[in-house]
Amino acid sequence: MPVDLSASYYDQYQHAMRQAEKALANGYGARAASAYRRAADYLEKYAGYVTNTSALKMRATQLRQLADRVAEGVPPSAPAQPVTEEGAGDADGLRQQVVALIQRAEVTWDDIAGLEATKREIKTAYALTMARKPAGVRIDAPRTLLLYGPPGTGKTLLAAATSNGLDATFFSVRVSDVLSKYFGESSRLVGALYAEARERTPAVVFLDEFDAISRARGESGESGAERRLLATLLSELDGLNTKSDPAFVLTVAATNRPWDLDSAVRSRFAREVHVPLPDDAARRRILEIQLPQKGHQVDVSLDDLVERSAGYSGREIAQICEQAVAHMIQRLNQDLEALVDQGRDAVSAYELAVAPLLEEDFTVGLAAVGAPETTAADLARFARWCEEGG
Ligand SMILES: Nc1ncnc2c1ncn2[C@@H]1O[C@H](COP(=O)(O)OP(=O)(O)OP(=O)(O)O)[C@@H](O)[C@H]1O
Ligand SMILES: [Mg+2]
Incomplete structure (x- = not known):
């Protein structure tokens, strides 16, 4: 992808x-x-x-x-100097940096297993903004969304599918990158980013690793630059929430550590959405996306795989499948390396042998990935945090 x-x-x-x-x-x-x-x-x-x-x-x-x-x-x-810092000083340079943050997203809603309520919420926000309202009626649509949950659960996918589904310009920013690479320019960059987003509506601004903003704030060495970045970001978010202009700029922030965000930051989000580990149905769908939809047949019961993948994130399930496929390929095509030594023509003339995936392939896949990244303690922390209303 x-x-x-x-x-x-x-x-x-x-x-x-x-x-x-x-x-x-x-x-x-x-x-x-x-x-x-x-x-x-x-x-x-x-x-x-x-x-x-x-x-x-x-x-x-x-x-x-x-x-x-x-x-x-x-x-x-x-x-x-890192690439994005170049020319950050002048307005044109800044604009170039911002434009470089635009990504093409080819993820569709169907590529995302589960998370139906979240998908509906995003679509509703868009419809509320774009649809004509009766004269004299004001309906505010949420324009700021905070996604939180364990790693590899589909937060980035959701943001990408949102922008793709809405045919929006997709600005993808990692907050820690902005902080580490733009130094004193980071708040100007964020200002320029939102200015550009307003010109290219509908737009989705994706702020990944959003907790970095609070980490920076809490560290003793907090600099003026970081404080300015935070202030700019908060005021942009405020602007989005109060403006009734029809331009659709949706900010989606994502974090694995929602408890690191202080209340001043969190209060700026119209919605906070938990993106949990996949349940049975979502894991089944992820397995389908990773195996049959990629042309792989499976000689193991899918029910069994659904059960054995409990506790793993979508990313880990994708990795397990990848490793299982790699093992199957290795089993059936033992001389691949020798083939490469024979040169490019030999390789491109060769058709890979494939067969349905077996139990042993998944055993290898599961072993390669190891225990789930998200531990019971992590889950308990998320559960507690959700229960306490954050
Ligand atoms: N709900 C899901 N449906 C389908 N695939 C998923 C899902 N969640 C994760 N995946 C798979 O895992 C990969 C990583 O997902 P993604 O990048 O969205 O995770 P994330 O929540 O943003 O993780 P992080 O918090 O580490 O940034 C996807 O490219 C996809 O292959
Ligand atoms: Mg992500």
Whole structure:
């Protein structure tokens, strides 16, 4: 799914940048150079998933030049800046950064198992905003939504499907990235982001890892920049909630740690929605999405898999299926590596052998993923938090 892929390419890019900087700091020039090249590669892959590709490609080229210089032993004059910081100073640059946050989402409502009430709520908000109201009647639609729940339960999917389903422009922002990369510019970036969103309505602004905003606030070293970011964000959210203009800008924030959010932040959200671990029916649907819908047959009872996947998140179930499929492929195509050594033509002439998935494939898949990431203690914490009304 494009959304996932782009996020992971971006992660890989950031990871490679960190490795490069670390290697550089320790005086390992060759290692730094190859990490910069890896970063450039990932950035180019990432560029395939966002609308503003030219800035990213330019940056990738710069990174390769930097890698060459580092490899030759010339230390860079200044530490390599993360891509999004570039040109943040001027309005045009800022706008470019914002446009680079727009993602293409290809996730549909049908790709999401369960969470029916949440889907209905989002659709209703949209309908309330867009439908004509009788003269003199004012109906406010919720424009701010906080999704909270364990990791891998479909929060990002929901935001992506929302923007796709509404044919909206999808701005995807990780709050921790904004804080770490834009420094003093972060509040201006958020202002520019909402200005751009209003021009491209309907729009969905997705604020991922939203708890980072409160973490920043609580840390002793809280800087003016962070306080300004928070203030800007809160006032944008206030604006969304009170404005009766017909522009549809929906803010969806997501967090795994709702208890980290203070009341000033939480009060800005018109709705808080719990996105729980998948129940039996949702797990069945996720298994269907991951297996039969991808053309895989299963020789194990689905009921059995539904039962054995209890406690796992949607992401983990997807991983279990992926691992099971990989194991089946390995069983039936033992000479794949040798084939690769024979060259590209040999590989592309070869058709993979496939067969229905067996018990042993799922045993391997389950073992590879291990115990569920969300523990009983985590679940109890969510339950307590929900019970106490947050
Ligand atoms: N309800 C669901 N229906 C179908 N697939 C799901 C569901 N939940 C998770 N998945 C699968 O897990 C992957 C990760 O889901 P997603 O990115 O939405 O999780 P998340 O709640 O945003 O997690 P995090 O809190 O870690 O950001 C999806 O790409 C999908 O394959
Ligand atoms: Mg997510």
